[in-house]
Amino acid sequence: MRSLLKPILNLFLVSICISTNCEAARIEADPNKEYVLSKNRGPWMIMVATFHSSSDDGSTTEGKSPQQAASELVLELRNLGMPAYSYSYDPSKETVTVTDRLGREESRKNLRRIRSICVLAGNYTDINDKNAQASLEWIKKTNPKCLREGVTYTPTPGRPGPLSGAFLTPNPMLSAEEIEQHTQDPLLVRLNNGERFSLYENKGEYTLVVARFYGKSVAAAADTKSVKDFFTDQDLDNAGEAARELVAVLRGNFDKETGFNNVEAYVWHDHHESIVTVGSFASLNDPELARLQTMFGPKMKTVNGTQTFQAEHYGIKGFGKNGDESRLWLFEPNLLTMRVPKMR
Helix, strand or coil: CCEEECCCCCCCCCCCCCCCHHHHHHCCCCCCCCCECCCCCCCEEEEEEEEEECCCCCCCCCCCCHHHHHHHHHHHHHHCCCCEEEEEECHHHCEEEEECCCCCEEEEECCCCCCEEEEEEEEECCCCCHHHHHHHHHHHHCCCHHHCCCEECCCECCECCCCCCCEEEECCCCCHHHHHHHHCCHHHHHHHCCCCCEHHHCCCCEEEEEEEEECCCCCCCCCCCCHHHHHHCHHHHHHHHHHHHHHHHHHCCCCCCCCCCCCCEEEEECCCEEEEEEEEECCCCCHHHHHHHHHHCCEEEEECCEEEEECCEEEEEEECCCCCEEEEEECCCCCEEEECCCCC
């Protein structure tokens, strides 16, 4: 049977980074070595693809084996400057909980023996890293030479290429506690703890980033800059205030006709920006997420007689302490979901 290439969708989100061509030589790509995923990678990475055999017993009699296809993809990505690793997933080692006719629970061994080989790439500490997002888009558009023969992939309108289903996910070898230990920044905790409508108040697993307000590009170190000093920076102070205003407007009743009212909105302060997110979702398949993406996402509009996609915007009058100010916000042209940060 042919081996089947199928990007998996049931793991958590993760981030990655891609090197430029001039940096490619720094990434080792020795065909005589195996680059196996370990705990010291990530904690955020890109889930590039998953290979498994199409036969029920996991054997391969035609085309490449899952291990061969994964190894070739890892090497090709490394030669392009992207640190990639393989990860074996064996469901036969897992147990599942079932309930009998009398309502009693018991554990049974998972008898599905198809072993999957995943390819993950990149090493990031933050899912919102701009390089990680750019790397993800690059991977989705990549058509590796090693996948053009010996594997089976069925294109769909939403996934035209073999890697177009790639997504960000945590290192699957790390526990949730280990990921938080890697990513929780003391300064971010102090910046956001106690903030009204802070993202820390969001009870979901995911949220949708709809607006960003930038301060200075220089990041503040937690041991050299206090929260007070951080917001004394005029650019960052303005960014934080702009984010708070937008959250207040989205949660309020300024303009019922537009739909941009009574929205579950949150604010999050980072080292060099403040962001506004909307919604709380248990999974990325939540229908409310799709609705908000449509609401805040770019629309086809006519500009100078030509139809083009334009970022959505929202403006109001009668704002400010005296009700005599106007505001105009431009939402992100490329809406991204992010994992909701949790405070230990």
